[in-house]
Amino acid sequence: MANDTVLWSVDKRGVATVTLNRPQVNNAYDGDLIAGLHAAMDALGREASLRIVVLKGNGRHFQAGADLAWISGVATQSPRENEAVSRLTAEAIRRLDTCPVPTLALIQGGCFGGGTGIAAACDVVVASEDAIFSISETRWGLMAGIILPQLCQAMGLRQVRRYALTGERFGAHDARRLGLVHEVCPTGGLEEAGNRIVEAALMNAPAATTATKLRSLAAARAFVDDGELRDLIDEHARTRQQDEAREGLASFREKRKPAWYPSG
Template sequence: MSDSPVLWSLDERGVATVTLNRPEVNNAYDAGLIQGLLTAMDELGKQPQLRVAVLKGHGKHFQVGADLKWINGVRMQSPAANEAASQATFEAVQRLNRLPIPTVALVQGGCFGGGTGVIAACDIVIAADNAVFSITEVRWGLTAAIIIPQLCDAIGVRQVRRYALTGERFSAQEARRIGLVHEVVPLDELEAAGAKVVEQLLANAPGALTETKAQAMESSFGGMGVDDATYARLVRMHAAKRQSAEAKEGLASFAEKRAADWRHGR
């Protein structure tokens, strides 16, 4: 397999497979993975035969959120550089959210932080029974600002107010109960379950699928229902929090493998 952080292919049916490919760090995202995802969507957007996109993670885990070493490096740069990093992350998730074709995510192992935002931005999510989820940002003194709208769409404000505040881990079955995933299958059946859904999608009219998705998005909080000014504010909040004293302490606690000390202000 190539060492590119994001791989993509398109078969003769018009089904794209997009694979997050940093298994050595459990597909944690950094600037390279974000740009790779944007590039994949650019290239796929040029393919007139594109019908469906399947999103996967290479290795034991789907996607475990941000690469905290990268985040800490960005934190020490200028405010403008931090806003640029948050803007790129937002663009990747929101463009995935607004793709005019059906998207299917196949989730195994860990799906943490930004990974939960990624799957909330997909139309259909199938999880293996070994999948584990968490909206982790608060553990590191960060916020999930730019994925909160997608999460509110997927699981509702009430569940976000629990899981984004506690940062606790929850199982695939709990993710299904609250609406983050649609189906849970044994790990060795994940690919087959995804293939079955893809076949169902391909049996439907492409134009009708696009229009139906657009109509659903028009009434969604995290799709087209949040205006550009609000998203710009969320990007600024996301970037500013990364440069806070809390983020400095949270990221230091991760690097030093210790509990964070939150007693010294924000």
């Protein structure tokens, strides 16, 4: 099954493949892609034979974060409309995080902003050697609030305090050292590496696997409850409409340094 921005299918083994499909903008997310992710998860939730979900990005890059041209348009809408956009985004991440079957992200090229949140929300992450990561929201006057719980679980607070506050880029081997990535494979080797992990997961009992995943989240206090989710959504939506976001997005459009960069 497919829509324009997200493709999904399930093979006879119960292995689902979900592919982000906006390669012309490096799979940057917009409203359609978020809706496509929800539609994919709705459809896969009806698959009784589902055993594992493999998440990919079509083209050269896995996922380049938010489509900043789209974000600029969203920011001009009402606070209620901004909150609705943030809620759909946050709920997509939470659904991926708590998906009852194992999830595997295969990452090539750029994985920025929200892409790092998608990676952190998956159970297993394999990156090719050409992968580049960045928690980049603050560069544009935005903030990564709705993915910070998952990033802190994956990387640890100490590392998030560096990379979310500097926006620095880091490569696949650093991402593995930091805990965001489990395995690095040669460029072009994602399918082979992914198949090996899928085969390992298929050897395990389905109900026991689901119970183990959900109990692990509970034991680590890693569930985002409704109250915390409301706070994350509210802050995420409000930040998008503040002066720093307007200036950051303008600097992106105009290909210049933002006003807060020291001029001296």
